[in-house]
Amino acid sequence: MSLTRFGKVLFLVALPMALLAQANEPPFWEEITAFKKADSIRFPSPHQILFVGSSSFRMWKDLPSDFPGYPILNRAFGGSTLKEVNYYFNDIIKPYHAKQIVIYCGDNDFAGDATLPVDSVVTRLKTLVKKIRLADEHVKITYVSIKPSPSRKQLSPKFMEANNQIRHFLKKQNNAAFVDVYHKMLDKQGSPMKNIFLADSLHMNAQGYAIWQKAIKPQLLKK
Numbered sequence: 001m002s003l004t005r006f007g008k009v010l011f012l013v014a015l016p017m018a019l020l021a022q023a024n025e026p027p028f029w030e031e032i033t034a035f036k037k038a039d040s041i042r043f044p045s046p047h048q049i050l051f052v053g054s055s056s057f058r059m060w061k062d063l064p065s066d067f068p069g070y071p072i073l074n075r076a077f078g079g080s081t082l083k084e085v086n087y088y089f090n091d092i093i094k095p096y097h098a099k100q101i102v103i104y105c106g107d108n109d110f111a112g113d114a115t116l117p118v119d120s121v122v123t124r125l126k127t128l129v130k131k132i133r134l135a136d137e138h139v140k141i142t143y144v145s146i147k148p149s150p151s152r153k154q155l156s157p158k159f160m161e162a163n164n165q166i167r168h169f170l171k172k173q174n175n176a177a178f179v180d181v182y183h184k185m186l187d188k189q190g191s192p193m194k195n196i197f198l199a200d201s202l203h204m205n206a207q208g209y210a211i212w213q214k215a216i217k218p219q220l221l222k223k
Helices: 003-024 028-043 082-087 105-110 118-135 150-171 206-219
Strands: 048-051 072-074 101-106 140-144 174-177
Touching: 082 118, 101 118, 105 118, 105 150, 118 140, 118 150, 140 150, 140 206, 150 174, 174 206
Parallel strands: 048 072, 048 101, 101 140, 140 174
Antiparallel strands: none
């Protein structure tokens, strides 16, 4: 066999193996790897306010400047679910020894599986809280309610019930808070404000984030 032909055979063998390795990677692994690479260059200082969850936090480009004077670390990724935040707990939460953890996640759980019961999503949040408490019993946990995205109007009943159950759960927890942004994003008729969302009717524009900033700021630890 010629060297040229041998090289082609190696390429054809290696290509499926590379594709297989990529297929076996867990969801959002590239984003988690990017966090790890950034940490290896300069590891974040401890005792920051850690924001974790899905794209509503990930796309908040002005997050640090919207909370001047507060040490903010953003480790939200992709269109993650609570299941995936739990999966990556040791990568995106535990290493940072945060003084406060702010969570936005849950709506993608329902959007990814329309048959998923509300109790299952609430259980996922309870599991995450338990993991956080086992790592640090004193860290403040703040959960931002699922938002009323117009594109997910059909899921609103589940969103509201999940928010209600999570709020009641957190009331019984020490050093925990629930931030209701759901109702703050509705107009006088009880429908989501159209002018606070991007064209996809799912993610927010600057006006939407201004509502969140005002709702979240009173819950952030100053020291």
